[in-house]
Amino acid sequence: MIEIRQTSPLNTVQDLGRFGYRRYGIGTAGAMDGLALAAGNRALGNAQNAAGVEFQLFPATICFQRDAAIALTGADCAATLDDKAIPPWWVLPVREGQTLKLSAPMRGARTYLCVAGGIDVPEVLGSRSTQMRDAFGGLSGRYLSAGDVLSAGPHAAFRFRDSFGFGIEPPESALTPNLHDWAGENEVVLRVILASEAPQFDDASLKAFKTASWTITAQSNRMGYRLAGPTLRRPDPTEMRSQAIVQGVVQVPPSGQPIVQLADGNSAGGYPKIAYILQSDLWRLAQSTPGRTLRFSVVSLDDASRARQQVSQYLNELARFSSHCRMQVGR
Amino acid sequence: MSEKLHRITAIVDLLRRHGIGAFELSSPDESIKWTFEPIASAGACDALTPPAIAESDLVEIVSPGVGTFVARHPAMSRDLAAVGETKREGECVALIQSGRIYRPVVAPFAGAIVKRLASPGDVVDHARPLFLLKRGNAV
Numbered sequence: 001m002i003e004i005r006q007t008s009p010l011n012t013v014q015d016l017g018r019f020g021y022r023r024y025g026i027g028t029a030g031a032m033d034g035l036a037l038a039a040g041n042r043a044l045g046n047a048q049n050a051a052g053v054e055f056q057l058f059p060a061t062i063c064f065q066r067d068a069a070i071a072l073t074g075a076d077c078a079a080t081l082d083d084k085a086i087p088p089w090w091v092l093p094v095r096e097g098q099t100l101k102l103s104a105p106m107r108g109a110r111t112y113l114c115v116a117g118g119i120d121v122p123e124v125l126g127s128r129s130t131q132m133r134d135a136f137g138g139l140s141g142r143y144l145s146a147g148d149v150l151s152a153g154p155h156a157a158f159r160f161r162d163s164f165g166f167g168i169e170p171p172e173s174a175l176t177p178n179l180h181d182w183a184g185e186n187e188v189v190l191r192v193i194l195a196s197e198a199p200q201f202d203d204a205s206l207k208a209f210k211t212a213s214w215t216i217t218a219q220s221n222r223m224g225y226r227l228a229g230p231t232l233r234r235p236d237p238t239e240m241r242s243q244a245i246v247q248g249v250v251q252v253p254p255s256g257q258p259i260v261q262l263a264d265g266n267s268a269g270g271y272p273k274i275a276y277i278l279q280s281d282l283w284r285l286a287q288s289t290p291g292r293t294l295r296f297s298v299v300s301l302d303d304a305s306r307a308r309q310q311v312s313q314y315l316n317e318l319a320r321f322s323s324h325c326r327m328q329v330g331r
Numbered sequence: 332m333s334e335k336l337h338r339i340t341a342i343v344d345l346l347r348r349h350g351i352g353a354f355e356l357s358s359p360d361e362s363i364k365w366t367f368e369p370i371a372s373a374g375a376c377d378a379l380t381p382p383a384i385a386e387s388d389l390v391e392i393v394s395p396g397v398g399t400f401v402a403r404h405p406a407m408s409r410d411l412a413a414v415g416e417t418k419r420e421g422e423c424v425a426l427i428q429s430g431r432i433y434r435p436v437v438a439p440f441a442g443a444i445v446k447r448l449a450s451p452g453d454v455v456d457h458a459r460p461l462f463l464l465k466r467g468n469a470v
Contacts, residue, residue: 075406076404076406076407084419084421084422085422085423086423087404087407087411087423087426087433087435088404088406088407089404089406106408107406107408108406161434162395162434162435162437164421164423164435164437165435166432166433166434166435167404167426167432167433167434167435168431168432168433169405169428169431169432169433170405170406172405172406173405174431182406182408183408314431317430317431318431320430321429321430321431321432322431322432324432325432325434
C-alpha cells in the first residue's frame with residue numbers, strides 16, 4: 001500500500017502502453033520513458049510491463065503503509081527515504097511508515113517508481129496505463145492526487161543482499177554509442193528512419209532536417225513535442241488524407257516546424273511524415289526538457305533492429321545481475 | 332543455504348565495521364567462530380592500504396564486494412561523497428560496480444570523510460578500505 005501524500009498534477013500510473021486498439025482511435029498511452037519503467041521492473045523481478053508511477057511534476061511525497069521493495073529510475077530527482085539520500089536508478093527495500101520524497105530533477109524530465117509486484121490497478125483493454133484523453137485506465141483514468149492509495153500486486157518474497165539496496169546501470173552509460181548528454185552541453189542525438197513522405201520535401205529541407213539543431217519548445221508534453229528550427233518546405237502542399245500514425249513519428253505541419261507524436265499522441269493524422277524516431281531512442285526524447293537541442297541521425301532498418309537488440313540485451317543483463325542482489329525468502 | 336550464507340556475510344561485515352577481532356555464535360546444533368587480523372595489517376601487501384591508524388575515532392569504510400570503484404553515479408553531476416563532507420550513519424558514499432549492478436558503500440557511523448583511499452575505476456576486493464571516516468560531526 002502506497003499512499004500519495006503530496007503530488008503535483010500530471011503524475012499517473014503507467015505500464016508500457018495499450019496496444020492493439022489504435023484502429024478504434026485509442027492511443028497507446030504508457031510510460032514516456034518506457035525503458036526506465038522496464039528497467040525498474042526487471043531489477044525487481046517483475047514482468048517488464050508491470051505498472052509503475054510516472055512522475056513528471058514535482059515535488060511528490062509518498063508514504064509506505066506496508067513493507068515493500070521499490071525501484072526509482074529515470075531522471076535523478078534527488079530522492080530521499082526518511083531524509084536519507086537515495087542515488088538515482090536505485091532498487092531498495094522500504095519499511096512500513098517510511099516516507100519517500102522526490103524533488104524536481106536537475107537533469108531529465110521524468111522519474112519512475114516501480115514496486116515489487118507492480119502497481120495493482122485494474123487492466124482495461126489489456127493495459128494498466130492511464131489514458132487521459134478518454135479518462136480510463138490507471139487509477140480511475142485520472143492524474144494522481146494527494147490521499148490516493150495504490151496497492152502492489154502479489155510477488156515472491158525476497159530480501160536484499162545489502163540493506164541499502166543496489167543500483168542498476170542507467171542506459172546512457174550502458175548503451176553504446178552514448179547519444180544522450182544529460183549535462184546539456186551537447187545535442188541529444190535521436191536516430192531516425194525516413195518516412196514515406198520524406199521525398200516530398202525539397203533538398204534543402206531534407207538536408208536541414210538531417211543536419212540542423214532542433215530546439216524543444218514549451219509546447220511539449222505527453223501528447224507530443226513541438227520542435228523549432230529551420231522551416232521545412234514541401235513544394236507540393238496538397239493536403240493528405242488522414243492515416244494511421246504511431247508513437248515517435250515526426251510530422252511536418254504547414255508551418256514547417258516538426259511535431260513528434262508521443263505516448264498520448266493521436267492515433268491518426270494527415271500531416272506529412274518526414275521520419276520515425278527509433279523506439280529504442282524515445283526515452284532520450286522523454287527525458288529532454290523544453291529548451292534542449294536535438295539532432296536527428298538517419299539510420300537504416302538494420303541499425304534500428306540492432307539498437308532494439310541492444311536495449312533488450314541490456315534489460316536481460318539488468319534482470320540477471322539484479323537477481324544476485326535479491327535473495328528468495330523461505331527456501 | 333543462501334539465507335544462512337547471507338547472515339554469515341552480514342555478520343562478517345558488522346564485525347569489520349565495528350573493529351571486533353573475535354566473535355563466537357553458538358546454538359544447540361551448531362557453533363561458528365570468527366577471528367580477524369587487525370585491519371591495518373591484514374592488507375599489508377596492498378600498497379594503497381594506509382598505515383596503521385592510531386586514533387580509534389578513525390574508521391575505514393570498506394568495499395562490500397569485488398568490483399570497480401565508482402565515486403560518481405553516471406546520472407549525477409557530483410561525487411556521492413567529497414573529502415571533508417559529513418555523512419550520516421547508513422548514507423551511501425560510493426558505489427562498487429560489477430556488471431550492470433552497483434553495490435552501495437555506506438558510512439558505518441556518522442562522521443566526516445577524511446580521505447579517499449581508492450581512485451575511480453580501481454578494481455577493488457571485498458573489504459578493501461575505500462575511505463577514512465572520522466567519527467562525529469567535525470573534521
